[in-house]
Amino acid sequence: MFRGFFVKTISFVGYTVQYGCIAHCAFEYIGKFVSCSGPSMEPTITNHDVFFSERVSRHLCRIQKGDIVIAKSPFDPKMNICKRVIGLEGDKVCTSGSSDVFKTHTYVPRGHVWLEGDSLQNSTDSRSYGPIPYALIRGRVCLKLWPPHSFGILAESPNNGRIL
Amino acid sequence: MAQTGFGRRYFKAFVSGFFVAVPVTVTVLDRLAYVARVEGASMQPSLNPDGELSPDVVLLNRWSVRNYQVQRGDIVSVLSPKDPQQKIIKRVIGIEGDFIKTLGYKNRYVRVPDGHLWIEGDHHGHSFDSNTFGPVSTLSPFQFPPNLAGFSRSCPWSGVSHHLATQSVAADRAVCLSRTKTAVKLGWSNRGWL
Numbered sequence: 001m002f003r004g005f006f007v008k009t010i011s012f013v014g015y016t017v018q019y020g021c022i023a024h025c026a027f028e029y030i031g032k033f034v035s036c037s038g039p040s041m042e043p044t045i046t047n048h049d050v051f052f053s054e055r056v057s058r059h060l061c062r063i064q065k066g067d068i069v070i071a072k073s074p075f076d077p078k079m080n081i082c083k084r085v086i087g088l089e090g091d092k093v094c095t096s097g098s099s100d101v102f103k104t105h106t107y108v109p110r111g112h113v114w115l116e117g118d119s120l121q122n123s124t125d126s127r128s129y130g131p132i133p134y135a136l137i138r139g140r141v142c143l144k145l146w147p148p149h150s151f152g153i154l155a156e157s158p159n160n161g162r163i164l
Numbered sequence: 165m166a167q168t169g170f171g172r173r174y175f176k177a178f179v180s181g182f183f184v185a186v187p188v189t190v191t192v193l194d195r196l197a198y199v200a201r202v203e204g205a206s207m208q209p210s211l212n213p214d215g216e217l218s219p220d221v222v223l224l225n226r227w228s229v230r231n232y233q234v235q236r237g238d239i240v241s242v243l244s245p246k247d248p249q250q251k252i253i254k255r256v257i258g259i260e261g262d263f264i265k266t267l268g269y270k271n272r273y274v275r276v277p278d279g280h281l282w283i284e285g286d287h288h289g290h291s292f293d294s295n296t297f298g299p300v301s302t303l304s305p306f307q308f309p310p311n312l313a314g315f316s317r318s319c320p321w322s323g324v325s326h327h328l329a330t331q332s333v334a335a336d337r338a339v340c341l342s343r344t345k346t347a348v349k350l351g352w353s354n355r356g357w358l
Contacts, residue, residue, distance in 0.1 A: 135243035
């Protein structure tokens with residue numbers, strides 16, 4: 001009787017390990033569900049929306065301008081940020097605000113990306129801390145799942161002038 | 165009839181084994197440990213003292229850095245901020261909040277920002293490190309310190325032996341630098357000073 005119980009426990013642990021590893025591989029290499037909070041990406045993303053973010057384009061290095069990406073915060077490795085890619089390496093980005101008279105530009109260094117939130121007034125992004133390394137990007141947000149009335153692919157950037 | 169039965173059983177066994185072996189291996193390599201070969205001369209004499217003749221193979225311990233706790237003196241493997249597909253192995257000189265006196269960086273003194281590290285190769289002047297690109301963010305090192313334990317010369321994996329450090333760095337933990345033909349090297353390397 002004790003032996004049967006022992007065998008059952010071992011097989012249960014074995015199945016848990018196997019399915020845990022499969023889940024890890026799926027989350028790491030295919031995609032996962034994320035929930036974003038904060039006002040920096042309005043109106044594209046509102047508070048507590050649920051998305052599916054895919055990891056395939058990150059591993060194949062196919063992130064493009066205009067994609068919304070999830071990245072690790074450069075100042076706190078335990079926090080994630082969700083922003084739009086405005087410039088890739090070598091691109092020219094505008095660093096001055098829309099109300100400034102003189103426009104300043106800078107070039108994104110090699111291996112870095114320039115991120116900005118869609119809601120320019122409520123977002124701390126590359127305009128404050130500079131371009132972030134491409135290696136910090138964790139995935140690309142591709143599909144909005146909740147709330148159901150705005151299900152589907154995410155919209156283009158509402159700030160047309162930012163992407164040069 | 166018997167042939168088809170055998171083929172189907174074989175196929176089923178193969179698929180079920182595949183779905184156990186591949187995810188478990190990938191998870192172990194991502195979360196626990198990872199083996200890598202060191203190229204280049206930027207960490208001489210600690211790593212690759214013979215240069216390209218016999219490159220060292222190191223075991224990278226990913227489990228110990230799952231909470232991003234890295235100490236000064238650890239050797240870490242990071243993703244290069246200039247090229248996200250290249251990994252570089254260097255030593256941590258400063259963690260967040262430290263003031264570093266740099267060697268050839270654009271500012272003479274640098275305060276390491278929050279969430280960043282200052283890494284340098286042991287072979288100063290031949291190293292592509294923070295003196296070139298500045299502090300690195302803690303998440304781009306997602307692979308972490310080589311966990312080093314000693315190996316005897318006779319055969320690999322036979323046991324763990326610790327020897328005292330042969331280099332002139334002050335260390336408060338024993339370091340083993342024995343080199344074997346298979347070049348699998350594990351050991352702790354810790355610099356007691358900043």
